[in-house]
Amino acid sequence: MIRLEYSQAALADINRLVSFLINNNISVALETFDIIDDAIQVLKRHPDIGRITNTAGKRELIISRGRTGYIAIYEFDKLTEVVVILAIKHQRENEFN
16 A cells, blocks of 8 residues: 655645645635645555646645645655655745756
């Protein structure tokens, strides 16, 4: 079975995104976290679902949230069957690397 791992940067991204939303509305923050988590869990069954990026080996998973959403940058190692989430950004943020 495919395993999910999160880089320290991705965990920091989740913390930053949820913390930002908590300041406005706790229930929206929790709901957004659940949406992001649910989308990432799909990678256990379909690790190649994300679109290929310009950077070798990296993919982007688009996570819809209303009129915008989030992008999870990840790598999938077929040999070890591990998906590593590298970053999670809001679609309106700059610099997805």
